[in-house]
Amino acid sequence: MTDRRLSLQTLDALPATAARPAYDPRRVTPGIVHLGVGAFHRAHQAVYLDDLLAGDPQWGIVGASLRRADMRDALQPQDDLFTVAVRSGEGTSLRVVGSIRQILVAPEDPQALLAAMCDPAIRIVSLTVTEKGYCHDPATGDLNPDHPDVKADLDNPQAPTSAPGLLVEALRRRRAANVVPFTVMPCDNLPANGPTVHRIMTQYAGLLDGDLARFVERDVAVAGTMVDRIVPATTDADTAEITAALGLSDAWPVVTEPFTQWVIEDRFPTGRPAFETVGAEMVADVExxxxxxxxxxxxxxxxxxxxxxxxxxxxxxxxxxxxxxxxxxxxxxxxxxxxxxxxxxxxxxxxxxxxxxxxxxxxxxxxxxxxxxxxxxxxxxxxxxxxxxxxxxxxxxxxxxxxxxxxxxxxxxxxxxxxxxxxxxxxxxxxxxxxxxxxxxxxxxxxxxxxxxxxxxxxxxxxxxxxxxxxxxxxxxxxxxxxxxxxxxxx
Structure with a gap:
């Protein structure tokens, strides 16, 4: 195990076999807030954005953990860089990704996350919070108003911790400040995830204020997606193997397969990256x-x-x-x-x-x-x-x-x-x-x-x-x- 850590200062020390960002991560500005920074997001959406940033540096990612600080704590000392190891029967290829430029931890400071979501430069808020993170009834696709996180957010709506609560409160604040709404882009395995998440948000807003619910329903765009890449949990053996291959320590790399697919409903009224230039499929109906x-x-x-x-x-x-x-x-x-x-x-x-x-x-x-x-x-x-x-x-x-x-x-x-x-x-x-x-x-x-x-x-x-x-x-x-x-x- 090497004592040298992967970071912006050590990028030049990477072996020639390891790909690295084709842009200067220091020059990237954020355009997306992503809720739920886990292994899947880092092996999927963050890789597409890493490809895109070489030509358009305004679409960096501010990541947010809604539960724990471990991802932030692992990646912050390495300037939020991490390695994606793509494994197949033919071998392993390594790539360092720099599209995530900051990770926030919602339970520590929900106001910092809300401030990031309210930045006018942020035009998309995407999510990988797993099926259970939407606080809904999977059998009906409706918000579960008795979910403990929903009840806690309704008691204190200006300091939310759930995904629906954070989305709606950020949209409320943007509206009050005359800032156009961001587009919501769910990337989880929900049937009709665009309409489902739009309905969950509207129902949550309706429990707070009827006018807010009408605004969310009428004026907030939700772009449905289909995402596909198999991403197992990273093991200690994976981390040791990748660190040895890099010659630099990476506290939390991700491992994945060669296959990747991202189908996106083209519904972004305030602008979007040129996803189609990096392999995503833009469609009218993702369902x-x-x-x-x-x-x-x-x-x-x-x-x-x-x-x-x-x-x-x-x-x-x-x-x-x-x-x-x-x-x-x-x-x-x-x-x-x-x-x-x-x-x-x-x-x-x-x-x-x-x-x-x-x-x-x-x-x-x-x-x-x-x-x-x-x-x-x-x-x-x-x-x-x-x-x-x-x-x-x-x-x-x-x-x-x-x-x-x-x-x-x-x-x-x-x-x-x-x-x-x-x-x-x-x-x-x-x-x-x-x-x-x-x-x-x-x-x-x-x-x-x-x-x-x-x-x-x-x-x-x-x-x-x-x-x-x-x-x-x-x-x-x-x-x-x-x-x-x-x-x-x-x-």
Missing amino acids: PFERMKLRMLNGSHSTLAYLGYLAGYQTVSETMADPAFERLVRRMMTDEIMPTLKMPGTDLTGYRDALIARFHNPALRHRTWQIAMDGSQKLPQRFLGTVRDRLAAGAPIDRLALGIAGWMRYVTGTDEKGAPIEVKDPLAGRLKAIADAAGRDPGRLAEAYLGVGEVFGRDLGNDPAFAGPVTRALEALYEAGAARSVEAFAG
């Missing part, structure tokens, strides 16, 4: 692309995560090395998901094959446990829209049901060998209590979990066409285990 990605990539990913974890596999590539798991996700995408997607001109078969190849990438150690997090928030987006479309068509859902049953088995908190599972989920305590009450009776367990309205809404839990296949799949998981059930369902 079909969102739906394709949520259902095919994310639904398959979650299926592999829950069932793979239960079968004893630690990573997606290990899971995919089992031929039964590859057959399962291939058949699920081909037979149950793709028929629900109406996208003339899009090669869904090619997209499917590319996904399977990406899942096989042995250099990307994406842990099944990481993907399994926050399932109660993810299931409605990743599975249940497909399920509803299939049921409306009178079509079978057996493989989708197995993925959902895999989630149910996983969130009991005990694996097939009786060992505890560390379930990370906003409803973890409630889900564990349900499992304890049901015991090892899959029929009772399925019925109880299907009654969780925040996940399954009011319709699916009471629909025998849904409850029946899910219950049978859960019975199979208890009787035969995940590996044998996947073999049976893969066909």
